[in-house]
Amino acid sequence: MTKPNLPTNRYRILRTNFTDTYPLVIDTETKAEDIQSAAHQRIRAATDLLETFSCLTLEHADLKDISHITNALYLLVQDGCDLLEAAQHVQLQPEQPQI
Template sequence: MNSLHPPINRYRRLKTTYSDNPVLVIDTDASHEDLLNAAQQRLCAANNLLETLYCMCFQQADVKDIPNIINALYLLTQDGCELLEVAKFKVNNKN
């Protein structure tokens, strides 16, 4: 996690946003528990997808599905890591 860019504004845009106008943001004023739960949800979903892929027979897989799977894993893990970063920042800067 990169703590060189701490949350400054209340709403921190996700790095996975593809446009200059952020649609998905992290509310840095959210409770620590809510941030951790959201991070856990995304990271567990990514983990479950990886487990499914590990158990699959790759002879049945279609090559054109690989970019879709990678994109889903990227979005889930990146968002989860950013949520953890905000939660960690909140704990380290608690008064």
Template sequence: MKTSNPLTDRYRPLQSNLTDSPPLIIDTAANPQDILEGALQRIRASSDLLKTLHCICFKNGDVEDIPHITHALFLLTQDGCDLLQVAQQQMLNWKAPA
């Protein structure tokens, strides 16, 4: 039987962390509005970057820029998805007032 640990249950590491002791975490007890805002901010930034890439010409671009851009897109999108997952879990656990 799995026992509940309030510290590890409350603070969820971002999947984009690459270290054994993750420095970036989500406080699952934070205001749901703040969690959603954080998710929207990251997904919107990712979407804006993709829109910019769609509109520019790569003729004069440097091939070394591609991994930098894709890495930024990955971080923004993954962190946004992690935040959305926490917000979704909060909604599933939310009890409507009787």
């Protein structure tokens, strides 16, 4: 895949994008708290799904269902990690002087 023509200092690409157009990006000019909130939402959803999945018995599960759950968990956790990395990057940036 080729990199999109986005300003690298503002937008971070989510690793879960599967196309060359990268429709999902993180705007690093957003407040770190908002980026962390989005990360928390995804990681919480993955945790809830894992908790539900751990209560199920695999003897009645279809292999395609396990694949679907695994894919959903991957997307949620990877996006959460990308968001946390972006939030850390935003927090480490020096304050821009007010003009």
